[in-house]
Amino acid sequence: MTHEQEWDEEYDVIVVGSGGGALTGAYLAARAGLDTVVVERTGRLGGTSSYSGGAMWLPGSPVQRRDGVPDSTESARTYLRALLDDSAEAKLETFLAQAPALVERLEQDPALTFTFQAFPDYYERPGRVPGGRSFVPRALDPAELGDDLLALIRPPLDRDRAGQDHDTSAPLTAGRALIGRLLLAYHRTGHGAVTTDTVMDELAATPRRVTGILATRQGRRIRIGARRGVLLAAGGFEHNERLRGVHGVPGRSDCSMAPAGTNLGEPVEAAVALGAATDLMHEGWWCPGVRMPDGRPAFVCGFTGGLVVDANGSRYANESLPYDRFGREIQAEPDRTPSFVVYDSRTGGRLPAVTQPPWGDPSAHLDSGTLVKADTLEELAGILGVDAGRLTATVARFNSFADNGKDEEFAREADEFGHWFGDPVLRPVREAPYYAARIVLSDLGTKGGLVTDTSARVLREDGTPIAGLYAAGNTSASFTGPFYPGPGIPLGTAMLFASRATADMSA
Structure with a gap:
């Protein structure tokens, strides 16, 4: 697919998925002036992020400094190095170096406001901060979103499972506040589109690069082009019993916390079909x-x-x-x-x-x-x-x-x-x-997936990048391996490497 007329739609950037990492990447791409679309397979945005506590483990940021938390990049480095092996070094250093700047950049937008919330790190290791170092989004009044944007966000877990809508008398908190704030900021850029009920299961590519996606929407096959790149940030494959069995993932798909109808692994399989490498596929x-x-x-x-x-x-x-x-x-x-x-x-x-x-x-x-x-x-x-x-x-x-x-x-x-x-x-x-x-x-999701570099570029088995293809969050293999260092590591790393992806696309 090399000719413009072959696309049903075309954007600079396609982001597949709508959790905290996906929306961070989409917002930053749109903020840079790139026409961007978020492609979500269900009718609501947020995925497992919306059910979460919304904590973000992004050490050394202005949020911790404002609240007098004795956190620093160096103490986080000490802590992570006490847990992780040397294979994580490059991503660990990129994560630590970029985390403060990412938070500063996000907080430049009035829609994106955060506050420290004490919750301990998960291991007694050197560098652990008493009371933890993660922070959360401030609560969000539904009126700030308006009816149209609110309707896009997944309701709380209990209401969502019961088929109920939002309680508009209550503010959005935790993960829903994060999704709501990122969506609001994304919408205000004027360069961001959202398409729901769109199941992406194939990547379009020339011999030189990924050029877009193929998806199904309302029973119709559609082709969406990406001039700059495709970011896969659609979660893992925890709801796919077949893939869990193939990769030896403990537990069962019906015991996952992911929302119903999400995270079946098509983006991972689409990238593998183009030669992408995977790692940690048995982990969660x-x-x-x-x-x-x-x-x-x-x-x-x-x-x-x-x-x-x-x-x-x-x-x-x-x-x-x-x-x-x-x-x-x-x-x-x-x-x-x-x-x-x-x-x-x-x-x-x-x-x-x-x-x-x-x-x-x-x-x-x-x-x-x-x-x-x-x-x-x-x-x-x-x-x-x-x-x-x-x-x-x-x-x-x-x-x-x-x-x-x-x-x-x-x-x-x-x-x-x-x-x-x-x-x-x-x-x-x-x-x-x-x-x-x-x-x-x-x-809370599988944590194995596509192998990526420090710019979130998807890599082949030989270590070379697949041009135009990026991955973040649970669609990629986590650099924390078998460890969950503290509250907000999944969201923090997803947001950070999604930001790296869109920065590379914007270059």
Whole structure:
């Protein structure tokens, strides 16, 4: 496809995907005066970013300085180097060098305002900042967006899954605020278009470069040309059970936190068809998921009470571990899915966790069987199909640790992350009735994908770039490998390398 008349539409830049990374790249391209289009496969923008807390791990920025956070590029370098191997060096240095400038550039736009929100980094390593270094978007009044832009943004997880629209009386917060602010800034450039319900599954190319995409919209095959380049930032392939099986990704597609209908991996497969290299295809951003009455899991984090046991009734990890680390503990043994968080009546049936889905009346969970209730631990074990003797012994041992304030098995009380959600971290489980909720291995997305360089250019197996093709976020292989260093690393790295892609296209 080399002639202009062969395109149904043509732009300078095509951005496939609409999460935080995609919209950052699209905004910066449009701000540079490049005619840009965001191509989204579903009817709403935001993807998994819209369900997230909206945290961005972009160290050494003006946001941290304004709030007096003892963060710096050098401390972040120390921290990341204590986790990652040498293969990440080039991207690590690019990320650290460019993060402050990216935030400064974004904050030049009045639509893009951020504030520090304390949340600890996920590993006790040199360079860790007490209280963390990530920040979040400020809440956004729906009136600032207007009806047309608001209608493009994905509603909150619980409302989205229930088929409900936005509550216009409430501000957009967290991930939805980030998507809303980026969309508003993008729209105001005058160079940005959005197309929804458009499934891209093929790249158009000459022997010299990628020139556009092929997609399906309303049953019609369309061809969209890109004069400067195509940025693939459409998430991973977590909802594609076939690809999960091919690459050995633990868990199941129906347990992913990605919105329904998203992240089936077509952009990755389209790039591979042109010779793109991939890496880390078995990896994900893991988390425990609590089963909801609709059968799907929802992200849970920060247990402030109770204990988690496997199918045998035994503890196997520190329940206050950061979510990715706890997810890796779940997948380590087959009898850990499902697991059960066991707790007592002091919460009135609500999960003893800080970050959890809207729980509402526990009766809906009891009726669906995702939550069970019993007057004794023995009865609870019978309902769960767990050995009663082992469960009661496990709880008794846990209670003795709680009484003494020291978890002699897993040191639950030892790390800052556990204490962040309130003290005491260890609370005995003694007050009937007893509850248990089902926990499964969930994910926030796959993290393996296309191999890219420090400008986010997609590389072939021989290390040469495919001209005109870029990738960021979960469509690309994360430079953090098997580690999730802190809150906002997925969004921060997606935004940074999307900005690198559009800077290269603008050059």
